[in-house]
Amino acid sequence: MSLTLRSQQARAGLTALLQNTSTLSGVKSLFFYYFVLRYVLRVYRHVRGNGARQSVIDFWRYLSLHTMLLSIRYIPAIRKKVESEMAGVREDIRKKLIPEGPKVIRHLSLPAEGKSKDWIVAEMQRMDDESSASGAWKDGKISGAIYHGGEDVEKVIMAALERYCVSNPLHPDVFPAIRKMEAEVVAMCLRMYNHPNGCGVTTSGGTESIIMSCKAHRDWARAMKGITEPEIVMAASAHAAFNKAGHYFNIKIVTIPVDPRTRQININKVKRAINANTIMLVGSAVNFPDGAMDDIPALSQLAQKHKIGLHVDCCLGSFIVPFLEKAGYPTKRFDFRLPGVTAISCDTHKYGFAPKGSSVIMYRDNELRSYQYFVLPDWAGGVYASPAIAGSRPGALIAGTWAVMHYMGEDGYLASCKAIMGAAKRIERAVRTEIPELYVLGTPPASVVAFGSATADVNIHAVGDAMSARGWHLNALVNPPGLHIAVTRLTVNVTEQLIADLKDAVAQVKGKPTGKGNMVTLYGLGSSSPVGHTMVSRVASIFLDTMYVA
Known part of the structure; x- marks a missing residue:
């Protein structure tokens, strides 16, 4: 084969290689631009839907969260401090949920022989008696949760x-x-x-x-x-x-x-x-x-x-x-x-x-x-x-x-609606007209009444802790901070007691340090920063873990 022919073949091969390379580069470029446009579109939709201010806040939370997670993982001093605090939280939750003492009997394996119905009923009663909280819902001091229709319904x-x-x-x-x-x-x-x-x-x-x-x-x-x-x-x-x-x-x-x-x-x-x-x-x-x-x-x-x-x-x-x-x-x-x-x-x-x-x-x-x-x-x-x-x-x-x-x-549900709504509207009126330190969130049309603090000298979550000390179980809210009561048929009979206790709780915490109640600690931490949200998530996971400790 002549040198000229070989030279021509070499040039043709080089041209083909360059063409293939150009095609490959073009494909790579297309993929690159596709992914860039895809994520630009995502960012645009997020900003359009949430606004520039909220988008900046979301980005800051994202950075703060990942910075915190990296710190916990790679900085020994921070990791040790966090784990020490979480261990204390775990122990506190365990004490509240898991009964202790010589009278507590644990059933961790199948009995060698089956038990009688009478034994089972008696043991269930004994387990209820292990905690003072058992049956407390019947006094109506809980928000929602127990939608009890009455003993006849049971x-x-x-x-x-x-x-x-x-x-x-x-x-x-x-x-x-x-x-x-x-x-x-x-x-x-x-x-x-x-x-x-x-x-x-x-x-x-x-x-x-x-x-x-x-x-x-x-x-x-x-x-x-x-x-x-x-x-x-x-x-x-x-x-x-x-x-x-x-x-x-x-x-x-x-x-x-x-x-x-x-x-x-x-x-x-x-x-x-x-x-x-x-x-x-x-x-x-x-x-x-x-x-x-x-x-x-x-x-x-x-x-x-x-x-x-x-x-x-x-x-x-x-x-x-x-x-x-x-x-x-x-x-x-x-x-x-x-x-x-x-x-x-x-x-x-x-x-x-x-x-x-x-x-x-x-x-x-x-x-x-x-x-x-x-x-x-x-x-x-x-x-x-x-x-x-x-x-x-x-x-x-x-x-x-x-x-x-x-x-x-239909008649029974209508009567129930009227009774529950009457109690809810009474609570709403009381907060609006009788407790100036509080305000009602929005205009609630149904059975839930939420309220927050109208003055700087009343911490609403401290009010929640004071209500807990009086036996009430109200739901804590954030953004804005608040409390709510979901009125049930059980609430109807204790509406006036709720209003009286709420007035006393507000007077108790007004102008005083917030203390270290459960609501103040947990929800104050959660609203403090993105880092706070991370810690609240850890606490929630610990709570769920403890639920399954026999």
């Missing part, structure tokens, strides 16, 4: 539990009555929320109802709109279960601040936060922190305009909010009568007085509900299908719920 529930204690709706052919009762519970709730042609599923509680709705909307948006980076827009006051769903299902939660006066979600900021990845809006009726009801009609219009979902969280409002109008209290529409509402969660185990572990998630149509289901058609064990998270479920709780709803009836 008897109805126990009759249902006894009859269906081994039932499991996973096997509807074996327990047809449970299948029928579950369908009827859903149907009754749908009519209560003005959509008899809708559909739904019972769940283990409000958290599962919310999680299932988020999953259904996510999968619907992926199938129908091709959304692979889903986002949910909600108020900062929305229930933490939405954040849990975002964590579980890789959904971005876009949090919108509430109006400081009305405590409702800021609709203008919701408009700015909606983008091509938004799958669902959230409205509360009512929210847990301060008992406010979001502007559901405005959210409905936005959901319709952008063809996205709208979940209305009525877990706490449950069997109060649907009866407000009939009870003579003003309220805006919040249910399926608004065309933009696609899902509603309602806790039957709250003001419905059903046994704990009972809630309903309702949908506007069957298509959306189908995205909640899990189906595995080719499993080795046969076709597997379940409507929600659980496979086997306690049919006895469904039977208890069905029984209570029939026992109470």
Whole structure:
């Protein structure tokens, strides 16, 4: 082969190599610009939805959090100090939760021989007697938590539990009555929320109802709109279960601040936060922190305009909010009568007085509900299908719920609503007109009344600690600092005592050092800085660990 031919081949090879290199570089550049644009778009959407000021705060928290975590991990002195403080916290929590003393008997393994029913009943009574807190809820000094319908309701529930204690709706052919009762519970709730042609599923509680709705909307948006980076827009006051769903299902939660006066979600900021990845809006009726009801009609219009979902969280409002109008209290529409509402969660185990572990998630149509289901058609064990998270479920709780709803009836729930609302409005009036050091957050339309400190010389969490010393269990709030009482039927009989004790607690802490009460310490730490939030998370984890110490 001639030198000229070899030279030509070499030039051709070099040209081809350069062309390939150019093509490879171009591909790399495309990938680089794609990822840059992707993250620039994320930053733009975050700033647009949250505002420049809040975005700077979020960035500062992110840096502070990671700086703190690195310090704890790599700086021995800081790590030793933090671990020493956490050990003290762990011991304090252990003393409060775990009974000690010579009379405490622990059952850590199966008995060699089975015990009699009489022994079991006696031992349960003895375990109750180990703590002075057992049964204290009956005096009505607890906020929410215990939604007790009365001893007559308990008897109805126990009759249902006894009859269906081994039932499991996973096997509807074996327990047809449970299948029928579950369908009827859903149907009754749908009519209560003005959509008899809708559909739904019972769940283990409000958290599962919310999680299932988020999953259904996510999968619907992926199938129908091709959304692979889903986002949910909600108020900062929305229930933490939405954040849990975002964590579980890789959904971005876009949090919108509430109006400081009305405590409702800021609709203008919701408009700015909606983008091509938004799958669902959230409205509360009512929210847990301060008992406010979001502007559901405005959210409905936005959901319709952008063809996205709208979940209305009525877990706490449950069997109060649907009866407000009939009870003579003003309220805006919040249910399926608004065309933009696609899902509603309602806790039957709250003001419905059903046994704990009972809630309903309702949908506007069957298509959306189908995205909640899990189906595995080719499993080795046969076709597997379940409507929600659980496979086997306690049919006895469904039977208890069905029984209570029939026992109470519309007239019973209406009377309950009137009694509870009367107590809530009395507390609200007392705070507004009789305790000038406090102010009511927003204009609560239902059973929750939240209040904060109106003067600098009253620490509201110190008031909470003073109320705890008087036997009350109120919920502590942050942003802004406050307390709330979720009025129940148990509260109705001790309303005047609550008001009197609240006045005394305010007088006790006014102008005095805050001290070291549980609320002051924990919530003061949590609101101090991003580092404080990290420590509160550690304390919460220690609390959960201690729950399982036998």
